[in-house]
Amino acid sequence: MPDDAPQLPTLSEDDVAALTCWVRATGLGDAVTDVTPLTGGTQNVVVRVHVDGRPMVLRRPPVHPRPTSDKTMQREIAVLRTLAGSDVPHPAFIAGCEDLGVLGVVFYLMAEVDGFNPGNEVSEAYSRDAAMRHAVGLSYAASLAKLGNAAWEGSELAAIRRPGSFVARQVPQFLRLLESYRHDGYAPESFLAVAPLADWLTSHLPADGAPGIMHGDAHLNNVLLRRDRPELAAFIDWEMCTVGDPLLDLGWMLICWPLPPNPIDAGSALGALGGIASRRELLEAYREAGGRVTPDLNWYLAMACFKLAIVIEGTWSRFLAGQATSEAGERLHASAQNLIDLGSRVVHGDNPFDLD
Structure with missing residues (x-):
């Protein structure tokens, strides 16, 4: 929903370093590069990253998380996993992290979808x-x-x-x-x-x-x-x-x-x-x-x-x-x-x- 609290939709250098360690530990890849903020909802941070050259989208709570932010991420992870293989159009889930020692919040990676948001763009x-x-x-x-x-x-x-x-x-x-x-x-x-x-x-x-x-x-x-x-x-x-x-x-x-x-x-x-x-x-x-x-x-x-x-x-x-x-x-x-x-x-x- 539209909101008034702008968030900083990106990752810090420390976040990128921690994310790199995590993707290596989980076997997703070795290098995290090309971190690019994405426009969209103001309730969460959404960025495009490349893991060994493969584009992915990382979604995490806002810079100043709400008390329910981690549960919200867990909810999103659950629905994307549930919809896997269905005919409902959704981003494919790649991996999630509930270890707060990585980024301090729950986050997940999903496949990038080739499309446009009709709220602010028309092809x-x-x-x-x-x-x-x-x-x-x-x-x-x-x-x-x-x-x-x-x-x-x-x-x-x-x-x-x-x-x-x-x-x-x-x-x-x-x-x-x-x-x-x-x-x-x-x-x-x-x-x-x-x-x-x-x-x-x-x-x-x-x-x-x-x-x-x-x-x-x-x-x-x-x-x-x-x-x-x-x-x-x-x-x-x-x-x-x-x-x-x-x-x-x-x-x-x-x-x-x-x-x-x-x-x-x-x-x-x-x-x-x-x-x-x-x-x-x-x-x-x-x-x-x-x-x-x-x-x-x-x-x-x-x-x-x-x-x-x-x-x-x-x-x-x-x-x-x-x-x-x-x-x-x-x-x-x-x-x-x-x-x-x-x-x-x-x-x-x-x-x-x-x-x-």
Whole structure:
């Protein structure tokens, strides 16, 4: 997700030396060279390295890790290992390190994916051809359906699945997150319309379906697209991955699609060119690829609005505490309020996402 805390996305000389010792000890190679920062998410450090000339991507927590950063890396390692050999587009896992004596944090290496991020770049082929821009959205939706159907039981990812009802714990979980933002300058109750939407979501819970793998943050800033053909190359940035209800990923994808109303800046470079698939076409492609069907789609749309709004509202709280810029705080607070308003419209029968 967009955030206000820029990280230094590289490795120090000491890190490179420690990494070199580690790759030698694990038999991956002898030399680590050409360390290059990569653009992408601001929550973690992502760099390209070459091990004996072979390009790889190293992903590790931010320079100043959060208390949960190592667990997040372990979660990402688990999902990439679980998806190995599946038809879900993902970076191939190479090796992971949970020994904090190497870099001081958990980290892993994955294969480099040849693709571009449509949040900030568009390849020449897509710029020229509206048909490619249209078709790639259908590929993206179909790939999300494959993710929700991917095998996970008996894998290491199964260990992160929490018992009980996934849908029933969503509203309490994110109300607790909102409450955690409280400080002298920020009162969660000032975030208007959250409580009524939370009440509606709680009183209209859908039945739990079969659990599946969720990306957790499914939007176009978290994918790579093939440069020369309209296909999803990989889902990336797996830090919010879990085993839960894949229909929430569907709702998340639909609300974040870069067509009006566009509550966050995701996939803006692609969307600005026009010609992309409609939300109804995404939904049809998702279902044709074996994605789940539900009579409660509006609940998942509204829940996605509710959850995403609370996640990004944290930047407004940090701004009010002097820990974020006014630009980031004000921009994301406006987006958060817009998301709550959109979710409220969905539940009151005025669906702004043109899916009724």
